[in-house]
Amino acid sequence: MVWSGSGQESEQDxxxxxxxxxxxRRLVGRSHSAASESHARMLRRIARLPGWVPFEAKRTAAAFADQWYRKSxxxxxxxxxxxxxxxxxGMWRIPRLLPLMARSFxxxxxxxxxxxxxTSSFSQREVGHLVFNMFALVSFGTSVADAMGAEHFLAFYLSAGVASSLASHLLAPLRPALILPSLGASGAVYSVIAATAMLFPDAQVALIFLPFMPFTVSQAFKALMAYDLVGAVLGWRAFGHIAHFSGGLFGVAYFTWCTGAWSELVRGIAAARLRAQRPPAAPRRAIE
Structure with missing residues (x-):
């Protein structure tokens, strides 16, 4: 048997x-390196764009590709x-799409x-709403996604969005006056903050308007949950307090009881793929 090298070496080749x-080489130079095979393939696609594409545009695209693929x-x-x-x-800003957005987002x-x-958990109509949610998602989500793994984090985030929307849906009839269409990523983002508090409880955070008063993320999360619990009970309409609070509860519940379920799912899928790759056993012949 001849050993042909590891998978990592073959990828490097x-x-x-x-x-x-x-x-x-003409685009990025001889000494340029790539973080992965997909990174290198993207650079080649950019380098082979039609000749009418300006060279400086190709260089700019290559720089963006470098930034993207060097991230975790x-x-x-x-x-x-x-x-x-x-x-x-952006779709909300197109008047022709408003009926579609109101129906589907x-x-x-x-x-x-x-x-x-x-779909509503990907939908924000006001600039401030979008900026606040996305700032929180980037601030807390990157560390959580790196700790969980990208696929696990994506499944967690999508599940959190559905869970927080569902809780708001089920609890809305308790206050008929508050049965209004809802949207926003806040419930999913609250789950991400909960995950941060569970994984990195002593991490320091600071509020923009109180930069000299740092808190631990667990303290900040408890304060947010208390605020939204009061808002949900009293029926405040400023924010989706039910969705916020239920998103936070989902994050805590998931990291308390359900993290092993993902590992079991991954192992089950891997075992199923392995069984599918095995050649069928040769039929047994009767001994004459």
């Missing part, structure tokens, strides 16, 4: 071959979520639609 391409997988996941929220926000408990439990 492929990266080197891609970076040795004449067009890539968790950070790329978080920034992708930010991008999706920004796209949906608002969750109205009286509409009978269930998919809006998810």
């Amino acid at each position: 492929r990266i080197q071959a891609l970076m040795s391409d004449a067009d890539v 997988a968790g950070a790329r996941c978080v920034y992708t979520l930010v991008g999706l929220n920004a796209v949906v926000f 608002l969750h109205d408990p009286r509409s009978g639609l269930s998919y809006t439990l998810l």
